[in-house]
Amino acid sequence: MRNDSRGLTWFSHIAMFLFAAFCLIPFVLLISASFTNQSAIVANGYSFLPSEFSTDAYRYLFDRGSDIARAYGVTVWITVAGTLIGLSMTALLAYPLSRSETPHRNPIMFFVFFTMLFNGGLVPTYLVYTQFFELKNTIWALIVPGLLMNGFYVMLMRTFFQSLPKALIESAQLDGAGEYRTLWSIVLPLSTPVIATIGLFLTIMYWNDWQNGMIYITNPELFSIQNLLNRIMQDVQFISTNLSSNAGSAMEQMPTDSVKMAIAVIGVLPILLAYPFFQKYFIKGIMIGAVKG
Amino acid sequence: MTQAATTVASQKEPRRTRKKNQYRKYAPLLIMMIPGLLYLLINNYLPMAGIVIAFKKINFAKGIFNSDWTGLDNFTYLFKTTDAFIITRNTILYNVVFIVIGTILSLACAILLNEIRQKRLLKGYQAIITLPHLISMVIVSYLVYALLSADTGFINKTVLPWLGIDEGIMWYSEAKYWPFILTLVHFWKSVGYSSIVFFAALLGIDEEYYEAAKLDGASRLKQIWHITLPLLAPVITMLTLLSVGRIFYSDFGLFYQVPLNSGALFETTATIDTYVFRGLTGTGDIGMSTAAGVYQSIVGFVLVILANYTVRRVSKDNALF
Numbered sequence: 001m002r003n004d005s006r007g008l009t010w011f012s013h014i015a016m017f018l019f020a021a022f023c024l025i026p027f028v029l030l031i032s033a034s035f036t037n038q039s040a041i042v043a044n045g046y047s048f049l050p051s052e053f054s055t056d057a058y059r060y061l062f063d064r065g066s067d068i069a070r071a072y073g074v075t076v077w078i079t080v081a082g083t084l085i086g087l088s089m090t091a092l093l094a095y096p097l098s099r100s101e102t103p104h105r106n107p108i109m110f111f112v113f114f115t116m117l118f119n120g121g122l123v124p125t126y127l128v129y130t131q132f133f134e135l136k137n138t139i140w141a142l143i144v145p146g147l148l149m150n151g152f153y154v155m156l157m158r159t160f161f162q163s164l165p166k167a168l169i170e171s172a173q174l175d176g177a178g179e180y181r182t183l184w185s186i187v188l189p190l191s192t193p194v195i196a197t198i199g200l201f202l203t204i205m206y207w208n209d210w211q212n213g214m215i216y217i218t219n220p221e222l223f224s225i226q227n228l229l230n231r232i233m234q235d236v237q238f239i240s241t242n243l244s245s246n247a248g249s250a251m252e253q254m255p256t257d258s259v260k261m262a263i264a265v266i267g268v269l270p271i272l273l274a275y276p277f278f279q280k281y282f283i284k285g286i287m288i289g290a291v292k293g
Numbered sequence: 294m295t296q297a298a299t300t301v302a303s304q305k306e307p308r309r310t311r312k313k314n315q316y317r318k319y320a321p322l323l324i325m326m327i328p329g330l331l332y333l334l335i336n337n338y339l340p341m342a343g344i345v346i347a348f349k350k351i352n353f354a355k356g357i358f359n360s361d362w363t364g365l366d367n368f369t370y371l372f373k374t375t376d377a378f379i380i381t382r383n384t385i386l387y388n389v390v391f392i393v394i395g396t397i398l399s400l401a402c403a404i405l406l407n408e409i410r411q412k413r414l415l416k417g418y419q420a421i422i423t424l425p426h427l428i429s430m431v432i433v434s435y436l437v438y439a440l441l442s443a444d445t446g447f448i449n450k451t452v453l454p455w456l457g458i459d460e461g462i463m464w465y466s467e468a469k470y471w472p473f474i475l476t477l478v479h480f481w482k483s484v485g486y487s488s489i490v491f492f493a494a495l496l497g498i499d500e501e502y503y504e505a506a507k508l509d510g511a512s513r514l515k516q517i518w519h520i521t522l523p524l525l526a527p528v529i530t531m532l533t534l535l536s537v538g539r540i541f542y543s544d545f546g547l548f549y550q551v552p553l554n555s556g557a558l559f560e561t562t563a564t565i566d567t568y569v570f571r572g573l574t575g576t577g578d579i580g581m582s583t584a585a586g587v588y589q590s591i592v593g594f595v596l597v598i599l600a601n602y603t604v605r606r607v608s609k610d611n612a613l614f
Contacts, residue, residue, distance in 0.1 A: 123579065
């Protein structure tokens with residue numbers, strides 16, 4: 001019934017298959033490299049099939065894994081806290097902006113919107129957070145600067161709230177519900193699509209963030225998994241001094257090249273494993289965000 | 294009767310008390326907004342005021358805000374160096390390539406996706422091609438390292454010997470290769486994502502257009518050329534203009550993490566964002582980098598306004614404001 005051209009359909013399949021392979025191949029290389037014997041890597045380089053299979057890298061990381069476990073803990077904590085706080089703040093700001101009764105609504109809208117157009121830049125932001133708030137080397141430095149809430153998400157949520165029938169809010173308030181009650185029991189339950197989308201994007205943003213850690217954190221105990229990876233890549237010495245109990249002699253024994261890749265695998269694995277479950281929402285989210293933005 | 298009486302009473306009320314009542318009535322709505330507004334004030338507006346430091350000679354002993362004024366010195370120094378030219382050129386050229394080729398690739402990808410009728414395969418392709426967008430730049434830098442490392446990289450150890458080239462290339466110290474590498478990495482990460490944006494727009498096209506074209510005997514390729522592309526034109530224009538508005542900003546992670554912050558690659562990998570960051574972390578000049586940041590904010594702001602103005606003229610609905 002559809003007016004397809006056979007040739008074009010086949011071409012699409014082949015092209016998309018190749019593109020999908022292109023997207024996946026680097027991950028295969030990464031995972032394979034992490035399972036390769038150190039001497040094989042030195043001889044043959046990283047390859048798509050382990051030339052000599054070995055789990056040394058993972059065993060090594062498992063033995064000395066306290067830093068990795070802590071970095072994981074930091075990442076999970078900032079992701080959960082940041083997403084929850086960020087979502088609450090976004091909803092609390094978006095809801096009054098969606099109500100026409102709110103006094104001074106338009107100036108406040110502009111106040112929110114202008115942040116999407118102009119920013120002070122990195123250096124002034126750094127000075128504000130270090131001179132006025134002394135966030136340096138605290139866990140809050142990983143949560144607060146830049147990531148917690150942004151004008152775009154507020155606008156997105158406000159637009160969604162506005163699309164809900166006004167009569168619902170009015171009837172709830174006739175029944176005696178206050179504003180908080182209305183928001184919590186009427187508006188939010190009806191807004192799960194937009195909350196899920198923004199929540200998912202916040203989660204990904206926090207999980208992947210390395211910039212705040214690089215700017216505000218120098219204490220290795222507060223490194224998130226991304227910062228740990230970052231540090232290891234920039235400085236192989238860091239592995240031998242911070243990830244091993246007996247520095248110095250450790251360098252020769254440790255499977256440096258495969259350990260690097262193994263840590264990266266550990267860093268990316270949760271996302272790869274969780275992706276099949278949330279990819280539907282992720283793709284929907286891209287589509288929602290695309291409408292305005 | 295009582296209702297009428299209260300209406301009359303409320304009309305008689307002086308204006309000020311009515312306004313006061315309005316505040317009392319909607320106080321919860323105003324209070325609700327406080328955390329969010331406070332955050333924007335601290336995170337976005339205070340740094341805007343901090344822009345003044347670009348006009349000061351930064352002296353950490355005196356404290357940043359008590360440092361002496363120097364007028365435009367920071368800017369004069371910045372624009373006297375070749376750095377200013379290099380970072381501006383890189384930022385703009387990369388963005389131009391990303392916008393032009395990126396749009397074509399994403400569009401092609403969306404059109405091909407639209408030809409795939411098997412629901413499950415379609416979902417599978419969509420899931421895989423958006424996956425790279427989800428990965429942090431730190432991980433991306435590991436993936437690139439696995440390919441390009443001089444001693445152990447896949448390219449030097451496997452691909453080049455296949456091609457009969459025995460001598461490996463020191464990728465991380467040869468600036469001339471990086472425009473290609475970074476462009477490829479950027480497309481790897483972003484084409485799938487932006488093709489979904491176009492695909493969403495494609496889904497909105499009424500199937501009747503295609504039915505009618507088919508009755509007139511148009512081939513599928515002709516349909517794409519004469520129906521799909523013209524109907525997507527507004528979306529393409531809008532997205533392009535909005536990215537033109539952001540042409541002064543670069544993806545900091547791409548230009549900082551992927552080349553592993555290698556100084557030898559400055560010539561082809563430094564952008565305004567990496568320059569500002571290096572100034573802040575002490576490998577550059579903080580006064581000049583603050584000036585570079587302000588230069589970026591202001592030119593960026595003007596460009597966003599211009600781009601939006603142009604979008605408005607093309608189609609009012611698609612404008613940001």
